[in-house]
Structure formats: C-alpha cells, structure tokens
Amino acid sequence: MTFSLVARSPDGRLHGVVVASKFLSVGAVVPAAEAEVGALATQANANLAYRPQGLTLLRTGVAAADAVAGLVTADPGREHRQLGVVAATGPGASWTGPACHPWAGGQAGDGWAAQGNILTGPEVVDALRDAWLGGSALPFAERMIAALRAGDEAGGDRRGRQSAALLVVQRGGGYGGGSDVLVDLRVDDHPDPVTELGRLLAVHTLLFSRPDPATLLDLTGAVADEVAALLTALGHPVADDGPEAALVSWAGVENLEERLVPGRIDPVVLTHLRGVAPHVPAPRSGS
Template sequence: MTFSIVARSTDGRLHGVAVASKFLAAGAIVPAAEAEVGALATQAHANLAYRSQGLALLRTGVAAADVVAGLVAADPGRAQRQLGVVGVDGDGATFTGAGCHDWAGGASGPGWAVQGNILAGPQVIEAMRDAWLGAAAEEPFAPRLAAALHAGDRAGGDRRGRQSAALLVVAKGGGYGGGSDVLVDLRVDDHPDPVAEVARLLDIHTLLFGRPDPKDLLDLQGDIAEEVAALLTAAGYPPGGGGLDAALAAWSGVENLEERMVPSRIDAVVLAHLRAQEVTR
C-alpha cells in the first residue's frame, strides 16, 4: 500500500522518512525517527510496535540490518510486513515479506533504504534509488527526500492511486526555537496529489522555519536600513523608540518569520518577503 525512503544525511546529523500511499494518513503510521539514533518505516500490514522497538535497538548501537533481522524474526506476521531502517552509520536495510501484495520489494545502500508494495512495478523503487543517489550530497536533506518520493510517484507509485504522503526529519535541536529535535514533520492525509502537496508545504516550511544562511545576511545599514524602514512603515510597523530591530522583530513575529531573525541584520529571504508584501499592497 505504500512506498517510502528512509535515509541519513551525508554528515550523519539528520535522519528522515518520506512516504506516500493510497491509504488515509500514512504519515500517522509508517515513519519513526530519533535524532542521532536513526529512522525507520513500517508498512504493508504495518506493525506499529516496530517503531518503538526499532528505535530502542538503534539506540543501543545495533546495526540496521540486525534491527531488521531481530524485528521480523520475533514477528509471526512477518510475511505481510515491509520495513526499512537506517542507523547512525553503515548501510540501510530493507525487508519485504513473501506475503506482501505485488509488486513489492526494496533496495538499500550506505545511509538509505527504499521500499514499497502494491506498486506499479520495480521501476518505482529504481526511480527513488536513482533520484537519491543522483542528488548532490550537499543538497538540503529534506528536499532531497521529497525529490526521491516525487520520483517514485511519477514512476507509477502505488498502483491503486494516490491519497496521502508525509515527510519526517529529525536533528538534534533542529526543531522550532531549538526546543525539540523535530526539524520537519509534514503530513498530507487525504489529497488527490499528496506528494506534490508535501513538496509545496515543505517550501512554505523552509521559508518560515529555515535558519538563515550566514552568506545571505545583510547588515541593516545605509540603503538597506532605509529601505527596510520604509517597507516596515508601509506595512504598519514604523521604527519607533525601539529602533529598526524592534520594528522588524514585531513584523516578523506576525509573519511567522521569527526563526530567521538576526540582530542588526536581515536575511535576504526575509527582505524578499517584505518587498513582495509592498508589491501586493
């Protein structure tokens, strides 16, 4: 019922799962991940206990292949299960039970595993694998996962059709305000084109919650400061006694861009958003 990719970033800091299915809210069932531990996907006739048990094994340093072997060996329903696991290092691992509906199978390699069942054919797995391996290692991790899922979807995906998709990425302190390890947690539970919708939501997530790249920060001085002050005034946030930083912070809080704020500087992404508001007024 599902196709998914489980992977680790090149530097080992991020782990994630991208999944799609002709099944309601696959994101509530399939993925699990823990920062600096690993990630997994349980699917077909999913065994939800695999999520906590698999992460517990990964937490103790068990290799991905041994996690898969241990989980399925202890499961009398293994013939109907499908599982993908990635740990903090080494190869990913995947398992497809003999009783999964055709077409079903998977592939794995260093830091990744792809798997799917009730697929249009093996080309779905091949497309996901090729998209993942063909991407540059320095590409952002979450979009790379989304691109691999998109490749599988466009190769035929679930042969029954489309309904839901999800993207989960974890990194130590990567969540909102640094208060959690959940960097991305997006779900599309029921939609005619859920993979594309997840990609759209990821673009919004990146805009709102992405951390500024130091090379894209501009000093709030000279012409830039004058332009930002004028734009903020037009938006209803004129710099007052608190100065330009305070006015920009007030505006950004309303626009949900506070994660991109840096004192005395402005992210180029934030400036572009501020300019776009002026155009639409």
C-alpha cells in the same frame, strides 16, 4: 500499500523518512526517526510497535540489518510486514515479507533503504534509489522529496494516490531549538499528495529555515532606511533607534521569527517584506 525511503545525510546529522500511499494519513502510521540514532518505515500490514522497538534497538548501536532481523524474527506476522531502517552509521536494510501484496520489494545501500508494496512494479523502487543517489547536490529534505516524486512518476502505488509525508530529525533542529524535529509535514488526503508535499516543504523552508550567515545584510544605512519605510507602510511603527524592534514585531506576525538575526537581516526576509508591503519608493542616497 505504500512506497517509502528512509535515509541519513552524509554527515550523519540528519535522518528522515518520506512516504506516499493510497492510504489515509500515511504519515500517522509509517515513519519514525530519532536524531543521530536512525529512522525507520513500517508498512504493508504495518506493525506500529516496530517504531519504538526499532528506535530502541538503534539507540543501543546495533546495525540497521540487525535491527530489522530483531524486529521481524520476534513478530509472528512478519510475512505480511514491510520495513526499512537506517542507523547512525553503515548501510540501510529493508525487509519485505513474502505475503505482501505484489509488486513488493526493497533495496538498500549506504545510509538509505527504499521499499514499497502494491506497486506498479520494481521500477518504482529503482526510481526512488536512482533519484536519491543522484540528488546529492540538493538539501536533505528536498532530496528526499525528489526521490519520492521520482517513485510517484514511475508508477507508485498501483491503486492510486491519497497521502504523503516527510519526517526529518536533527539534534536541536526544531522550532526555536527546542526539539529535534526539523520537518514534520503530512498530506493526509489529496488527489496529488506528492506535489502538495513539495509545496508544503517550500513554505516550511521559507518560514522556518535558519538563515545562511554568508548572505546576511547589516541592518544599517540604506538597508535600514528601506526596512523602516516598508515596516511603517505595513503599520509597524519604527523607533528612533532603528527598525529592529519593528522588524521583530512584524516577523512574529508573519511567522518568520526563525530567520531573525540581531543587527542584521536575512535577504529572504527582506524579499518577503518587499513583496507584502505597499509600494514604497526606494530611499535616496545623499542629500
């Protein structure tokens, strides 16, 4: 009922699962991941106990193939299960029980495993694999979405489309650094869930990605003057000592607080500020 990819970033800091299905809220069933430990997808006649059990095995340092073997060997329903696993290191592993509805199968390589059942054919898993391997220039989460999109475009679930989900974990990568959940997005019921999942990831990236230090602008001079004028136009009064306090206030309203850096401004934040503020003439330099 599902096609999925489980993967690890080349540096081992990110693990994730991306999945789509003609099934309500597939993200509530299939994915599980733990930072710097591994990730897994349980599907077909999904065994949700695989999620905590699999992560426990991976936490002890077992390889992905051994985790798969341990889970399915102990499961009397294994012939109806499908499972993909990646560990902290090494190749991924995939299991497809012989009783899964056709077409069903999976492939795995270094740091990834792709699998699916009730698919239009093996070309879906081939497309997942090829897009993942060919997408190394993309950020990790975008690379996973690109692979899912390729599988969807290759035919996907032969019953149609309904839901999709993306889960990515990184140590301290969650909101405010208070969790390891970097991305957790779900499209529970939608006519084009993979496209909608991509849209949600773009919004998530805007709001919650940490800024690139190399692009930050000093909040001084003409930049500070422009930011002050824009914030004032939006009803956020600027103090005599500069616009930083007003910027923090505005960014909290806009949910951009993860992009704030004291004394500086992220160009992404400045672009958004310019886009939402009433037209303000650019400050003149000189007298």
